[in-house]
Amino acid sequence: MASGTRISRQKLIQDLKLNALLEITKAINNNYSTSQLLDLYQDILENRLGVGKLILFHFDQNWTCILKYGISEEFNHVEFEKELLDISEIETITYSKGNLSKSFEIVIPVFHKKTPLAYVLLGDVNQERLELSAAIKHLPYVQTLTNIIIVAIENKKLYKEHIQRAQIKKELELAQNMQQMLFPHSLPNTDELQVAAKYLPHQQVGGDYYDFIQLNNHEFIFCIADVSGKGVAAALLMSNMQATLHSLINYTHNLKDIILELNKRVIDNAKNEKFVSLFLAKLNTKSQQFTYINAGHNPPILFYEKKFSELNKGCTILGVTDALTQIQVETFNYTSEFLLVCYTDGLTDTANAKNDNLTTDHLKEIIARNPSANPEFLNETILFYAEEFKGDNAFPDDIALLTLKVADLNF
Numbered sequence: 001m002a003s004g005t006r007i008s009r010q011k012l013i014q015d016l017k018l019n020a021l022l023e024i025t026k027a028i029n030n031n032y033s034t035s036q037l038l039d040l041y042q043d044i045l046e047n048r049l050g051v052g053k054l055i056l057f058h059f060d061q062n063w064t065c066i067l068k069y070g071i072s073e074e075f076n077h078v079e080f081e082k083e084l085l086d087i088s089e090i091e092t093i094t095y096s097k098g099n100l101s102k103s104f105e106i107v108i109p110v111f112h113k114k115t116p117l118a119y120v121l122l123g124d125v126n127q128e129r130l131e132l133s134a135a136i137k138h139l140p141y142v143q144t145l146t147n148i149i150i151v152a153i154e155n156k157k158l159y160k161e162h163i164q165r166a167q168i169k170k171e172l173e174l175a176q177n178m179q180q181m182l183f184p185h186s187l188p189n190t191d192e193l194q195v196a197a198k199y200l201p202h203q204q205v206g207g208d209y210y211d212f213i214q215l216n217n218h219e220f221i222f223c224i225a226d227v228s229g230k231g232v233a234a235a236l237l238m239s240n241m242q243a244t245l246h247s248l249i250n251y252t253h254n255l256k257d258i259i260l261e262l263n264k265r266v267i268d269n270a271k272n273e274k275f276v277s278l279f280l281a282k283l284n285t286k287s288q289q290f291t292y293i294n295a296g297h298n299p300p301i302l303f304y305e306k307k308f309s310e311l312n313k314g315c316t317i318l319g320v321t322d323a324l325t326q327i328q329v330e331t332f333n334y335t336s337e338f339l340l341v342c343y344t345d346g347l348t349d350t351a352n353a354k355n356d357n358l359t360t361d362h363l364k365e366i367i368a369r370n371p372s373a374n375p376e377f378l379n380e381t382i383l384f385y386a387e388e389f390k391g392d393n394a395f396p397d398d399i400a401l402l403t404l405k406v407a408d409l410n411f
Contacts, residue, residue: 017141020044024145028152038067041149045122045142046070052124055104057084058150059117060157070124075099084109084119090139093121108143110150118150184212188220192285192407195222196375198383200346200399207234208344208400209241213249218286221249224342224402225278226297233274240269241276255280255293256327259315263295266319275319279311279342288408290338291331298345301360303367304338310360311340340404341367341378346397350390358389375403 027040038056045051046069053070055078057063063080081098090108093101104121111117120142187195197210207227214220225241227234244265248258259280266276279300281292294300296317299310313330341363350358366382373381379401386399 016048020048020145021148024148028148034066034153034156037149037152041145042067042069044145049142051122053104053122055100055121056146057119057121058153066153071103075103080119085116087119088116090143106139108139108146110143110147117154118146120146183210187212188214193220193283194375194405196379196401196403198379198399198401200383200395202346202395202398207238208346208398209238210342210400210402211242211245212402213246215249215253218284219253220283220285221253221255221281222283222402222404223278223280224297224300224344224400225276226344226398226400228275237266237270237274237276240265241278253282255282255291256329259293259295259318259327260324263318263324264322267322270319272319275317277317277345279314283404283406285406288334289331290334290406291329293327293329298343298348299360300340300342301363301367302338302340303364303371304334305336306371308364308367334406334408336408338406339367339371339375339378340406341382342400342402342404343382344398344400346395346399347382347386347401349396350386350399351393351396352389353391353393358386362389375405378403 023044024037024040027037032040041056042054045054051070054068055065055071055075056067057080058066065078065080068075068078078100079098081100083095083097083101084107087107087109088111090106092105093107095101100121104123106122108120108122109116110119122142183197183199187197189195195212197212199208199210201208207229209225209227210223212220212222223245225238227237227241241262244262245258248261252258259278262276262278266274276295277297278295279292279297280295281290283290292311292314294312294314296315299312302309302311311330313328315324315327318324343363347363348358348360352358362385363382366385367378370378370381382401383399386395
């Protein structure tokens with residue numbers, strides 16, 4: 001072959017390689033889709049470089065064939081062969097344990113540092129174009145070309161995931177704001193009745209719920225509840241609970257009737273897949289009567305006449321059975337000031353480095369040390385103690401606190 005002809009062909013090869021790279025770069029800059037990039041990649045290898053058949057594997061959670069051409073029907077369902085993972089350099093296929101090894105000649109691995117991203121299998125290169133075939137004479141170039149394509153696909157995937165995460169974050173922030181709107185905006189703070197609440201969702205939204213509803217000048221219905229599970233699903237059921245409770249109170253103030261209807265709604269909406277623990281109470285500051293039902297919830301702590309009681313009378317959790325039987329409605333009349341601390345199990349499930357749990361005894365100690373404190377200060381003190389108690393551990397679940405201080409003004 002004459003020297004001039006050889007130089008001319010080398011120049012042709014270099015131009016082909018350069019033009020292909022420029023075309024790929026331009027396509028990436030123009031934000032071609034993954035399918036368009038793979039079509040261009042196939043055109044370069046098949047029509048310009050004379051590669052008769054090709055399979056391209058890409059790792060995305062699993063090894064997947066993202067491009068194939070020039071192969072028979074036996075490759076309709078291409079399975080990745082684990083022997084390929086032993087190949088870290090461009091080489092001819094030497095193992096013979098599967099259809100791929102018997103049908104292809106060359107393997108080109110694509111790595112990021114020590115992590116394999118892709119494997120290209122080539123075969124049936126056009127012998128008439130042997131000198132022009134970058135697939136044969138310039139395999140590192142094919143590796144580079146593949147690397148550019150795979151990185152572009154990876155970047156598109158990461159960008160899409162980033163957009164999805166941003167959208168999810170925005171939706172969760174909206175859900176969080178909407179959930180905050182479901183909680184009471186103002187709570188009583190008078191000489192007769194002081195109420196304070198705190199809510200710490202484990203995620204941006206959660207399934208803990210509290211409410212305090214004024215019926216008239218001296219009657220109130222309040223509750224604290226915990227939907228099983230965490231996150232959006234629990235928050236949705238919680239919001240349904242809130243809407244149902246407010247609707248029911250327009251028709252009845254009978255706690256037993258309310259509990260029965262709430263149980264029915266939980267079963268209808270959750271289909272026995274989620275459950276709700278609920279403490280529901282009614283307070284009459286004029287008659288000084290306090291009535292409650294505890295539906296499987298953590299017993300609130302009552303501090304009355306320098307003694308502690310745990311309010312545990314009621315029934316089973318909501319959403320377990322259609323027929324709630326043996327509902328106990330507990331009533332007592334108070335004649336002096338009392339303090340009531342209601343909480344969800346995220347508080348008492350809090351563990352320290354020794355795997356010891358925060359207990360109701362800890363809560364009682366805090367209350368006993370601060371018998372004259374207002375509810376807001378008491379809530380902050382309890383949460384501060386919980387933070388110190390858990391140390392570097394995370395809170396295991398949502399935490400809700402609803403604390404009441406009720407005075408006797410009829411003396």
